Amino acid sequence: MSDTDPREIVLKGIGASPGICIGKAYLVDKEGVDVVKKYFVPKENLLNEKNRFKTAVKKARDNLHKVIEDTPEELRDHANILKTHVALLRDKMLYGKIIEIIEKEEVNAEWALRKVSADLQATFRKMADTYFRERATDIGQVSDLIMQNLMGTDHENIKDIDKRVILVAEDLSPAETSQIQLEKIMGFVTDRGGVTSHTGIIARTLEIPALLGIDRATSIIRNDDLIIVDGSTGELIIHPSEQTLVRFVKRRIEYEAHKAKIARGNHLPAKTSDGAVIHIMGNIELPEEVVSVKNYGGDGIGLYRTEFQYLSRSDFPSEDELSDKYRDVIEVMAPNPVTIRTLDINGDKAISRHPDSLEPNPALGLRGIRYCLKKPDVFRIQLRAILRAAAGFDNVRILFPMVSGEEEILEAKVILNEVADSLEKEGFNLSRNIKIGVMIEVPSAVIMADTISKEVDFLSIGTNDLIQYTLAIDRGNKEVAHLYQPLHPAIIRMLKRVSDAARENDVKVFMCGQMAGDPVYLPILLGLGIRELSMSPLGIPTIKHVIRQLKFEDTERFAESVLRQTTAEAIMKLLKDTYGDILFQKNNIQATDQQPQ
Structure with missing residues (x-):
């Protein structure tokens, strides 16, 4: 140089x-989209200003429809993402609020759009869950489409x-x-x-x-x-x-x-060298992602996040709407398992997105099963939708999130049974053998895993929140993010406790957190007895490839050595010394599975 x-x-x-x-x-x-000036509009011109905004929205909607029509074949399965943006253009909390601001404050459409969009984005960015914070991006992108049309700046x-x-x-x-x-x-x-x-x-x-x-x-x-x-x-x-x-x-x-x-082995089973079969599943949030799970050789859906259908809208989804979406996934994956996680967000926030509904500490607030039990009408609709979608299939599992103790499980099961009874009275032919499980992501659930195991068919460990809550670490805080340690001895011992409780009560234990999608942790997870892992579809081939190089019997002995270590550094050294040639290949394709669980 x-x-x-x-x-x-x-x-x-x-x-x-x-x-x-x-x-x-x-x-x-x-250029030009970020330069917005505020000016006042005389009352006699307000109708024209509103119509100017409506015209910009229509043009944006027409453009999106054209993009959807022209979407290449490899992206057809993701057309719903674009349809979500179309839906946002009609959303009362965006479209309706902007019209209201133009009328009440007598201001130009650009300024009203920027004000409403900024408020909505701020609401989403304050949410605890990374996935929902990212939805602020969708609002910003849709607002930019409208703004370009208002300002005449073509993309x-x-x-x-x-x-x-x-x-x-x-x-x-x-x-x-x-x-x-x-x-x-x-x-x-x-x-x-x-x-x-x-x-x-x-x-x-x-x-x-x-x-x-x-x-x-x-x-x-x-x-x-x-x-x-x-x-x-x-x-x-x-x-x-x-x-x-x-x-x-x-x-x-x-x-x-x-x-x-690795791709050549996509559809081979994840079987260790001594014959132990590990089930490798996919995490999805959109029904269309089922195709990716199948293409990458997934054995089923280990985590179907259902929150997406509750977002970017001014009302709750109907039972029919939810049931149709769930049914699509179940049919495509049959006979492989589909694990449907019930709503894991404060539904009022998901729907209204009003700043006044924000909690001061949402990570410890009304979310998951807590919200569902407090809002049984919302919970019942989702459970009815799941049961209807599962009719005629035996591959469906229901997963309750954010469970902290036995009482929540018992209450949720009562509601589930009541819903099933009511559907049967209405003439629906239901399957009564749906497996029920809970997310283990709260420390109290780990401590009570022995009693919780008696009430469910399976436990699914969500390591992202479990690590965050156990170590008191906000993963989004750059000052402490380095302390987020999946290999912290406390975390390994918690995994051991959950696995032991599941085995003693003859229930299965799975993992759908970020640890499941990283090959570095495989010898520990297998050694602790976790036989089903769920991750981003993209990570499936690598995980299966690494599993085929491991010997299950060796991982059990290895896990015993890991449990004797007292620091994360010591555990990592043990991993490198024992499995470095398998786990740390410089070309290993790491799973991009940083999504929240």
Whole structure:
């Protein structure tokens, strides 16, 4: 590199989709949308101002419908993401509130849109759950669509890009991401967004490297700058040196070869070298993601998050609507299991999204089974929908989240039985052998696992919240996030306690938290007796590949050694010393499973 060459810059972001790409940057221009001025509109012109807003909304809706029609085949299963944005355009809390602000405050449509959008986004960003915080992005993206039409600033059409590049943008909406032509776009980088954003989900479906949440990307990178995107590690390299280029070209070749090797075993069973079969399941939030679970060789659905259907709307979904969605998943996966988790959010917040409904400490507030038991009408509708959808099938499991003790399980089971009785009286032919389970994600549930096990058919460990609550660590707080330690001896001992309680009471124990999707933890989890793991569909092939290299009998002895360690560092050293050649292959495709459980 000469003295006049720009210096290499390395930035860290969120790896939303794994893989490595090297190429020239292409900045997506969105100039003008953020420059909004407030001005007052005379009463006699308010009708025109409202109509101007309605016209902008209609144009945005028409554009989205056109994108949906033109969506490439590989993304057809994610059309509901775009339909959600269409629904947001009609949402009373967005559309209706903006009309109200224009009328009451006598202001221009742009200002009303910016005000309402900012309030709604702030509401979502204060929610405890990472997944729901990401829904603020959807609101922002839909607002930008309307704003462009109001201000006359046309977006660049990504599908018209005619050269091979890496996209760099402040943000990319699902509509824009779905227009990506794989023969032209190698990957993308955005200033905003997270792994659970819909843009991230689509990137993983397209299987192109993507980095999100790099605050300064668009301010540092210029058009045609040479950049490297590593979606596995979250690294962005700008102006790479020759040595860096050589290193990443080699890594990309090795990564692609390793990925192809793993893909060849997608549909082989996850069987250890001594014959123990481990069931590898997929976590989903949209019915359309079932296809990904099947394509990647998943043995079923270990966690179907049902909150998505309660979002971005002004009312609760109907029983028929919920039942149809659940039925779609059950039918596609049959005869493999489908584990439907009941609503795990404060439903009032999900529906109304009003700032006044915010709790001061939502992580410890009214959520999960607590909300459902306090709002039995909402709970009954969802349970009726699940039971109706499961009629004629024996592959459905119901999972209650955020359980802290036996009383909640007993109360939930009473409601479930009452709902089943009422449906049978109405003439529905129900299956009464649905398995009931609870999420173990609260320390009190671990302590009471022996008695809880007597009331259920299975336990499902949600490590994300369990680790957070046990170690008093807010994963979203950068000051303490480094203390979030899955290998903390207290966590390992808790997993042991839950596994022992399940075995003593002859119930199954599963895991659907982030630990389940990381191959590093496999020898410990298998050694503790966990025989079903659920994760992001993308992580399934790697987990199955690593399991086939392990010997179950050895992992049991290994877990005993792990339980004698007193620090996370000592446990990690033990993992490296014993299984380093299997777990820490430099090309291992890590599961991108940073979604909340």
